Amino acid sequence: MSDAAFEGLIIRGGSALGLPLPSTGYARQAYGNVTPDFGPARWLSINADGAVTVYAGKVEYGQGIRWGLAMATAEELGLDPATVRVVLGDTAETPWDIGTFGSQSTRFTGVQVRRAAATAREALDLAVTMLDLPTQDLACESGRVSSKSDPGRSLNFAALLAGLYVVCDITDDVTLNPPGEFTVLGTTTNRLDALERVTGRAVYSQDVTRSGMVYARVLRPPTYAATLVRANDSIAKQMPGVAMVVVDDDLVAVLAETDQQADAAFNLLTAEWSERGDHPSHWELPALLAEGARDPVVTQEAGDIEAALARAAHRLEATYYVPYISVVPMEPRAAVAEWVGDSLTVWAGTQRPFGTRGELAQACGVDESQVRVIAPEIGGGFGGKSIYRPAIEAARLARLARRPVRVAYTRAEEMTYTTFRPAALITIRSGFDGDGRITAWDYHAIHTTTDRPMIGQRGSETPYASDHVRAVVSAGPAPLRPGSYRSLGCAVNHFGREVHIDEIASRLGIDPVELRLRNLADPRYRRVLEVAAEQFGWRTATAPSGQGVGVEIGLDVGSYAAECVAIDVQGKEIIVNRVSSAVDCGLIYNPEGVRAQMEGAISMGLGSALFEATEFEGGRLLNASFARYRVPRINQAPPSKSRSSAATRIHRPVQASRGLSLSLRQ
């Protein structure tokens, strides 16, 4: 956009970085190659025709942030959210952003978007002179600034901005609409980008094509850690439609005019590999973790744990194993790269467009300013698409081919050459009295870890009050590359802890909800547990009914949650009949978005609880296909309740100063 030609209003501000950078922060540890750009960037514009556009470097992979950010903008400007255009994840168009992970889009970006929109609202006070009215008599509503006392006197945004070019910086003291006066935020709306999604018009990275583009198939090693000795392309390069066979160091690929021609030639590509024979198999992993623990980090410590254990009335020690699981987004990764001179544009469904831009610049030996990354719609990410190798493969191939290149993973590639939810071995030693009060808690988790030690630390602290606590997280060997997956190590740590709490309850014959409440001090934690149990109608089942109930609580990135589950056991199959869930995630912008997130989390959680596990042997994945890797289907989800009869209630948490909690029932 040429500023000289632009008429209208632009609101600028710094990055809405929610996570601490640099050096010691989580994000820096996680993605060390990011180069933050905190400089002022355009967050919002109002064109001369009155159209409002908001810009954010986050990406949309189903969580509904386009919807939420449109509501945030609409709230401050008094608009219908459907009229707000939201531009996301384009390094040439949006403010710098660290990446879409860690539940930051509402908590941090959402606030910055509101501040940008509120700054715009204040800037529109230039109507003061045009309408000859005092500031306090102005109201901003439905794309117009009008007089509160005389609604007949008003101007629309277009009339206000005609012939003007105004740039404002977001001010620190800009006034946001208070939660008590919200008219858009907190209300139930339908998803704003639903139309594109039900008509097939939404464009994902798998759908991007460019004029003159060739289709690539990249040769993959037969086993993990195998290295290429030599590739034989003599037959492949003579196949119909083949534009080129690239053998560039470790990157071997067929480029052809159609996807099918690429597949056909790829099948005739042969190679000699040097394979490592010592790759562990999945059934060896628990022992491997126990033996290979290193770099222990204390995440919580109080009192004298050994003395407290020694004098405890009851003691329990148990070890829990959580396998690797596969991320399985429905859209396998894809990228299209196009060079024009020394400038590169890559369309890639990455969760870190700016991080991917840096990696592309590094891999191609160009400056970041020469690289543009555009994230189209993303068909599921769950954290996993923070690592996005096909972008780099496509860029390297496109430079050699001098044509745009598309690299699209097959399902098997997606499930093999990406990252996995870390596996972990968790040992807990607890001491408790006869009333179920925990007097000692010694927690040690060993998570599969490569370059990101914080993977296993999240959520390792116990919320159950005890004067004597120690939580230690160690790094363990990682035969498969671990990566983000829905709250990273947190869900894994919570699993071990909550199962252990149930074992204490079982040992003492105390109700598991009651036992948790006896040990929980945090009022927000207590509240979600009480609400979930109450709406569930919590009552333990008795053997041998073949029925059971379960409860679990959790806290991650500022959100408290509790779930109660009712199951039927039929042979070896566990049927989940009912899930009751309560969440307190602070201030809720978009209640329908929160409900959708909780429903989705329940579905994914059931998969990891009931049957998901990644299996591997001799450096090969054994279940990199839907024929062998089972994920929850609609007939395994708990029967849905209709919206009207569901016990969906919104609660004010006991003590959270600004917030609502929401509970839902499936």
Next chain:
Amino acid sequence: MRGHLIYFAAMTNLHINGEPRQAPEANRNLLSYLRFDLGLTGTKYGCGEGLCGSCTVLVDGQALRSCLATVGSVGGGAITTIEGLAEGEVLHPVQQAFVAESAMQCGYCIPGFIMSAVALLGRVPNPDVGQVREALSEHMCRCGAYPRIERAVLRAGGASNE
């Protein structure tokens, strides 16, 4: 079920979303043909093995996994893709129901679910919950929009939504 292994050099005549088309290669994969030759990218690749349902289209009203079909195997058939469901700007009732229930997250699987739901409602105009779950159990939604998808299909089927 039409045979999948039909190889011949002649053009294959198809009707896609009401328009006559001539596909030059009978052994062209139907999903690739729709997506890359015709630009109908609403039909998605999910697994290439017919196991996830993302590539579902209708052939003469029946749901078909396009990733496992060739153009020749559906020659002469009337093919409907997600792009062909709406009448101009008026959405098909199943599409309307998915919008009304916000029945999607990332949305990648949704065209496939919608096509199978349309096929189901063609066979069973007022399906109950069990029939909806059974018919859609061959589809995958990793985001877990299942409760909403179920409600949307029941709504489109005119069920009382109890």
